[in-house]
Amino acid sequence: MCFCPKPDTKKLICDCVLNDDLIDESCDQKMTLVRLYYAIGVGRHGWKVEYLSLQADANHNDSALFNYIRRIRDIIDGYKRPKRLLVFVNPFGGHRKARKIYENRVFPIFKLASIEVDCIVTERANHAKDLLMDPQVRLNTYDGVICVGGDGMFAELLNGILIRTQRDHGINWSSFESSLKAPKITMGVIPAGSTDAVAYATTGINDPITSSIAIVLGKRLNIDVSAVHHRDEDKLIRYSTSFLGYGYFGDTIADSEANRWMGPKRYDWAGIKKFIRHRLYSGEIKLCIEPSDGSPKDSNVCTNNCEQCAKAALKVRDQLNEDDAPACISIRGKFLAINAATLTCRCRMTKNGISPKAHLGNGCTDLILVSQCSRLDYLKYLLRTAMSSKSPFDLNFVDVYRVREFEFNPIVSPTSGGNRRPLSASVWNCDGEVVDEAAIHVKVHCQLISLFATGIEVRDN
Incomplete structure (x- = not known):
C-alpha cells in the first residue's frame, strides 16, 4: 500500500510505502491518492501484481481515506505473513x-x-x-x-x-x-x-x-x-527434494560438469552422448510397497489442497493396518536408468515431469526402473517423458513403484585375491549434483519442510 501524490505515477515502487512505522506520519500529509496493491491469478498457474487507486473526495476528506487504510492494515496484519x-x-x-x-x-x-x-x-x-x-x-x-x-x-x-x-x-x-x-x-x-x-x-x-x-x-x-545414506556406512550423503537418477541421468550430469561454460545446453549435449553410448548397469534394488500409498500410474494429480497429501500428514507411520502390510521385493537386473522422483520433476526438458502423478507430501518417492532395451525403445521412453501425452510407464521395459524407502546395490563379482569390485558402476544425479557412492539407502520423510508456495492451482485459462 502506498501514498502517491501524483495520480499518473506508473512505477511499481512508490516513494512512500505505508508500513506500520510510516503510517502515523502520513496522517499529517494531504492524501490525494492511495494505491492498494493486490495479487490476481493469470493464466493457468501464474500471479501478478495489480493496484486499486483510492481518491480523496472533492472536499479533501483525507481523514476518511486514512481511516480506511488503517482498517485495511489491521486486516492484513491478522494474516501470518513474513516480515x-x-x-x-x-x-x-x-x-x-x-x-x-x-x-x-x-x-x-x-x-x-x-x-x-x-x-x-x-x-x-x-x-x-x-x-x-x-x-x-x-x-x-x-x-x-x-x-x-x-x-x-x-x-x-x-x-x-x-x-x-x-x-x-x-x-x-x-x-x-x-x-x-x-x-x-x-x-x-x-x-x-x-x-x-x-x-x-x-x-x-x-x-x-x-x-x-x-x-x-x-x-x-x-x-x-528424501534422505540419501551410504548403504554400508551409517552416514548421510545428502538430503533431496526432487530427483535421484542412476545410469543414464547420473552419467549425463557427471559428463556435463566439464562443460559448464555451455550453460543449460550442456545437459542436452551430454544427454546425446550418453544416449549413443547406451550403457547398462547391473544392480539389485530392495523395496517395500504399501497398498494404501497408491501407484505412479494412478490418475489423480497432486494439486493444492490435495486429499492424498492431507491424509498422509495425519497418518501414523508406524501403525499400519493389516491390509497395509508392506510387500517387500528384490529386483536384480541390468538397467539403463534408475530414477526416483519425490516431486514430479517437471521442467523445460519434460512437459509433465519424470513422474507426472508424484505427490508433494504423500511420504513417498516414485521409483522408475528402465531395464535393458534397444536404443529405439529407450528413445521412445525419453520422448514420452519429455513431450508425449502417452505414459512412459506403459512401456514393457519400464517398471514403476511408489515407495517410502529403497536400497540399491551395484552387482559385484569376485576378483583375484578375494576382492570384489562392481561390474560396472554409474554415479547418482541428486538434484543436479553428482554423488559418487553407488550403493545407497533412501528414506522419505513425510512433509519434513515448510515451503512458501501455492501448490498446483486448478483454474481455467
Missing part, C-alpha cells in the same frame, strides 16, 4: 540472471509488502550451506529463508537448514533410522536456474513474480524430503 527474510542469490547458476531477477522483479514486491530483507550474494559452492550451519547466524530472527537460483541452490539451503536443525536438537542425522525434526523456519525458492523443478512442482510455473507473491502472501505447504 523478515534471509535471501541468498546465486549469481552463477542457470543463465546467470539471478541477481537481475532479484533486483528488478523480486525485491520490488518485497518492498511493497514492507518486508525487511537481508540479502547475501553467494561467492562459491556451499557458501549458503556453511552460513546456515553457523550457530552465530540466528535463524530464529527470520520468518523465512529464500533462494534465488535453481534446484542445486535450493538443495544447498535445504541441507544446511536440515542438518542445523537436527544438530540443534541432538538428533543423529547420519543414521537412516533416526526420526528427523522439522525445521521451524519456512523455505522459499525464486526460480532462476536451469531446470527449476521445485518451482514447477509447487506452483505449476517457473515465474519469479508468482513465487514472490506466494512468499509475501504467506502461502505455505509442506513437502517431502
